[in-house]
Amino acid sequence: MLLSRRDLLKLGVVGGAACALPVSATASEHAVVPPPNAVGMLYDSTRCIGCKSCVVACAQANELVPDTTLDNIHQAPNDLNAHTKNIIKLYKGTGAEANEYAFVKRQCMHCLDPFCVAACPFNALEKNKQTGVVSWTSEKCIGCRYCQIACPYEIPKFEWDAFNARVVKCEFCGPRLAKNQEPACTYVCPTHAVIFGRRDVLLNEAHKRITNSPGKYWEKRVYGEKEAGGTQVLYLSHVAYAKLGLPSLPPDEHPGRWMRWSEMAQKWFLLPIAVYLGIVAKLKENFREHEVEMNEEHKKTGLIPQI
């Protein structure tokens, strides 16, 4: 043997370091690169008056049946559902914060690295490579509802009552965008609480608002800049984001982080194929031995061998 034990150890260390390098490099790069023409929305809770024009406009633009379950008269959904892609909710403080209140507009966040897109088995949910809009295609969806399980914001909704059920979520008014119009909700907003634009422009605008009025916004940060790798819908608020029902998600909380190892194992199915070929090789050998043994037993007992 030419290799001594020490050489082998050295080799192992070098090899191990070489293997570890690319992994640690990807591990440190948690930031997700936004698509080149990423569109976005900026919702400023301090400017929202809770008129719910956007809820109505959204239903109109997306041809959704108004949800009147509350009183059978008004369109008054109590949460996002199969008939509601966009909703205004009210947060009201209790106890010491009794006079604290804020509105929040809930809708799809259009994440930069969306869980739903990574989860969808047949690419029914896709992220547009240019605009970054996450949209749903009817004929690819088999209705497994894995997107609902995976989404940390609990956004995709399933049409439970329908026979031909659809997955309903904000798609940034795709047909309107195609006609060079902005989404219905930003178009109708009377106070410009929600505005539409390029994501980078909106992010600048949000930071400008924070620097212009220090002390107004919660923690002086924009929700959606780094949450779950970054989202294309951005939030500003004067109360804690958790109170508005926006979950606190670390910047590396995106499918890339969770699926890194399994993705590496599944790359081009190399690992399963290698395992398969290894088993075949060993099995062929053992199968021959087994057959010899079976034939011996057959001679002894005279019974047909059982496979």
Place this chain on the structure above:
Amino acid sequence: MSIATQTQSDLTVVRWQRGVPVFGVPVRTRNFYFLLALTVLGFVLVIYRQVAGLGAATGLSDGFPWGIWKTFNVMTLTALGSGSFPIGIAAWLFHKRRLHAVMRTTLLISFLVYFTGLLAIAVDVGRPWNVYNFFSVFRWNTISPMWEVLWCMPLYCLFPLFLENTPPVLEQAYYFFPPIRGLVVWIVPFIRMTYPYVVALAYTLPMMHQSALGGLMLMAGTQVQALWQTPLLPLLYMWAAAWIGVATTIGAMMLCCLTWKLPLDQSILDELVELMVGLIKWWAIVRLADIIIRALFFGQFKAMLTPWYLPLLFIAEMCLIVIPALRLKNKQVCESHYQLFLSCFVIVLGGLGYRFDPTTFAYRHWSRTYYTPAVIEILISLGFICFCIICFLWAVKRLPILPAPVEQWYESENYYRKIYPYIQLSGYGDTNQYRPHYAD
């Protein structure tokens, strides 16, 4: 009392050698009809679910989009049918020759459990008419664990498992249906030729999709509580499936043998127990080490303790798995039928708990929506399980599946000659008339 002691004393000499049908026991008993009624009810309700839609037939909501069909019938119960791959690997790759005796039983359990799991997926899928997307290559999202589950499970069940379950059927056809005897003789060389390739697939595919089932919850990220959620989840899920499957096999074999008063081969049971305990030992070590590392070095200790009932659930789960496994290291426990069966039963319970908890109790524990399965949902789920059981009962009574000593085979020969005098039974225990068709 006397029967129990008698079988106990026989144990030392009994060796399982061949699969033999459980002869002389009627298939259509009262229990059989009861299970059949539940099965039929389940299948009728499947039609209702297809017509009325998911919302009407189930208790599902946007807060809990996956109900018992997916979380219990598929993600949990398929572990029961995973006994064939660890036992097969031990038998074929690690030269545990004696374990070949239980292969037919565990393969049958696997096939039936997987088949009913597939039925459950088919019922659960909300837009079944789009399932043709399986075959549209350009729509595949191979990163998705769901894609892997949807591909590997049917492939495993309908190809390797199906083929591995054909030998008992062919064998029975050879003895009892002379017209197709030529066909059987013609097919057997093909089976022998392709056997290693098919069997290797039967070990690769379950490893792939059992880990993908863990991957399903991995994608849910921090929505699953930290005691369960770990990057090792796919590995632990697959591993758990392996020992749950072995425990199920032991339990099912014991139940069959004790019900129909068949002899038990203690040496094989001991080997199975050894395999199961070894798998559990390393599984528990890896799981606990992973939890300790994440608690200490990744600051997840606090997340692991909230809410208060989940750590308790975790402890209960681990106790159900580890305590019986530790007890089984004692030879005396292994040799007592009651203790062995009870231990396996408890281990299966704990294992199913481990597979079920991250999908339901530990998933979105802050959510204010609650999920109670609708009656229809439970009945359909139960119908599938009953279907599995009646198929198993029919198969072991009609096909040479359960292992037995050779004497049992000769006894069955006498029995069948008596009730089917018009069928030529050459080869069935007959030394002179049969020559093997393959080269010696």
